[in-house]
Amino acid sequence: MAGPFEKLKQSLARTRVGLLGKISQVITRRKIDDDLLDDIEEILIEADVGVAATTRLIDFLREQASQEKLTDVNDIFGLLKEEITEILSRGDAPIFSEDDKTPVVWLIVGVNGVGKTTTIGKLATNFSARGKMVIIAACDTFRAAAIDQVAIWAERSNVEIVKSQTGSDPAAVAYDAAKASLARGADLLLVDTAGRLHTKSNLMEELKKIKRVIGKALPDAPIYSKLIIDGSTGQNAISQVKVFTEAVGCDGIIVTKLDGTAKGGIIIGVAEELGVPVDFVGLGEGIDDLQRFDAGEFTEALFE
C-alpha cells in the first residue's frame, strides 16, 4: 500500500509544480539579489501566504543572506523551507490526550460551504474503523436537508446519529447527543453545526450556547472546537480563526479541498499569526481522503 502521504504528495504535485517549479526556476539560474526576493515574494503571495507573513519571510531571508554571507541560491531555498516547516510546527499538538475522559467532544465549526459535513463523515469513518465508538450530533438544523446529508454519512460509516427536525433548537440536539454519548459509553461525539459567517454575532452566540449546553451535559468531557477552513480561502481565514476562537476557542484546524489548484498557503499565515495547529487536511471527496497533517511532511510535499 502506498504510504500515508502518497496521496498528499500526489495532490500537492500540482502545487509543487507551481510553487516549487517556479522556485527552482528562479533559483537555479540566479544570484541572491532583490529581484530574486521579489520573485519569491510573488510565489508566496500567489500561494495565499498573505502579505504580512510573506513580508516577514522575505525580510528573514534577506537578513540571513547578508548575515551568513550566503551566495548559493540553494541555501536561500533551504532556509525558506526550514522556516516554513518551523512556522507550521509551532502549533503541533497531539489530537488525543491520554488523560482525556471519554466521551471526547469535537465541535465542528466553520463558515458556510467549507465542508464540515463531509469532514464529519470522513472522521466518523476513520475513527470508527479504528475501533472507537463514535456518535454524530446533527446540529445543523438550519440548512435544508443538512440532517439527511449527515445521516447518510452516519449510515455509510456505520455510526449512531442523534437528530431532530429541521428548524429545531441545535443546542437541544447537542444536549440529547451529549447525554446519549454518555449513556452509551461513546468515545467520541462529533457535533455537526450549521455553517455561519463569523460576522453574524447572533449565530456566533448560538454556537457558544451549543458548547455551553454540551458542557452542562458532560461536565468532565473535554470539548475541542475544530475549525474547518476551505483550502481556497484567502486572507479572510485569519479573521475566521480569530472570531471563531473568541467564540468557542479553536483547538485545531482542518483544511479542506486541497486537491484543487489552491495552494493552501493561508495555513502558513494562520500558523504564524495565531499559532493554531492544523490537525487534518482534506484531499478529495472520498471517505479516505482525510489525512493527518504533519508540518514536516507537508512542507516536504510542498517543496519536494
Next chain:
Amino acid sequence: MFGQLSDRLEQAFKKLRGKGVLTEKNIRDSMREVRQALLEADVNYKVAKRFVAAVQEKAIGVEVLKSIDPGQQVVKVVHDELVELLGSKAEPLIPPDKSPTIYMVCGLQGSGKTTLVGKLALQNKRKNKKPLVVAADIYRPAAVKQLKVLADSIEVEHFYLDDKKPPEICAEAVKHAQKNFFDLVIFDTAGRLHIDDELMVELEDIKQKVQPHEILLVADAMTGQDAVNVSKEFHERLGLTGVVLSKLDGDARGGAALSIREVTGCPIKLASIGEKLSDLEAFHPDRMASRILGMGDIVSLVEKAEETVDLEKAARMQEKLLKAKFDFEDFLEQMGQLKKMGPLESLVGMIPGVGKALKNIQLDERQMERMVAIIKSMTIEERRNPNIIDGSRKKRIARGSGNSVQSVNQLLKQFFAMQKMFGNIGKMKLKGLPAGMNPFKL
C-alpha cells in the same frame, strides 16, 4: 464588505492629501499602499500589479498637476480605474421571456450554488414567472433533497430523474418545461473542482445538449489567489455568461471579484448575500468601486431604505445627516427604521466613512435595544441638545434605563462620533466631488 481595503486606501491618500504638489515619488509611495491593500484583499498578484501600473501612469501627469486638490484627483483616478476593472455598468441576467429561458448554475463545492438557485427561482416567481428548478447534483449526499426542500418552501416545481446522468436530467427537464409552459429552467449542478476533467466534461455535455442562455459561475467572495485559476478554467471550458459573488455579507475584502472580472472579462451579474432566499442583489460595479474607496454604498442603502422606509422621512433624514443636524430623536427614529431594514451589519457597511469611524462599535441587536432604552430615559430637551447632558443628568439617565453611567457615556461618545462623521460627509459634498464619484447622486 470591502471595509479594510477602504481604510488602507484612505490612509494612503491621507498621505497625499497633505502635500501641495504631487510628485512622482509620493504617488509611487501611495501606490505601494494601494498595491499592498489590494493584495491583502486577495486581489490576484498579477491583477494588482497591472492595476497599480495603470493607475500610476494615469496619476503621474497633466491631469493631476493641474488639479487643485491632487489627493482627490488621485482618488478619482483609482476609483475610475476600479470601476473599469469591475465592469462599467450593472449587467442584469437575460430575462426569462423565451420558452423557456435556461440558466445553468455551476461552481466549486460549497460556493453557494443551491442557495442561489433557490434565490433565482423565488425572485422570478415574484415577478409572476414560472420557474422550474432542476437537481443535477446526483453526487453529494442529500443534495437532491436540499433543492427539493428549498423548492417546496417557495412553492416552485422541482425536477429530478432517478438513475439518470445530469446531462439527460437537464435535457428532459427542458422538454418537461416546454410541455408545461415554464418560463425559466434553472440547473443546480454538482460542485466540482475545475481540474476534475470528468465532471467538467459533464458540464460541457449539458451545455451542448441544452444550450443554456446563462451559464453562471458562483464564486465565494472569500476566495484567495486561486480565484483566477478557477474562473479561467470554467470560462475556457464553458464560456461563462456571468459570475455571481456569494457570501458577500461576511468581512472578506472580496478582492476575488476584481481578479475574476479581469481574468474572464465576464460581468459580475449578481451578489448573493445571506442565507435567506430573498437575499439577492444586483451587482453594481460603480457602487462597489465607491465602496472599495471608502465612500460607502449609499445608493444601495437608500434603495434598500426606499423599499421599507417612509420615503419622506428618509429624504428628511438624509438632509439632516448631511448637515450634521440630527439629534437623539432622529437617532431613535432611525433605529426604528433600521430595524425594519434588516441585519445591521450589512447596512452599516453601506454608509460612507463608517468603516473607519465605527470600526470598534459592535452593533448587535441587543445593544441597540439598550441604546433605545437609554435614549428613552432622556428628556426631550436632552434628546434635542445632547450637549447639556452633564454628570448628574447622566446618572439619572443611567438609573432610569437600568444601565451604568459608562454605557451612557459610551452612547454619547458614539453619537458625537457619528454626528462628526456625517458632518464630514456633508462637507465633502459641499466641496464638490468629481461628478462620477458623488455618492449622493441618485
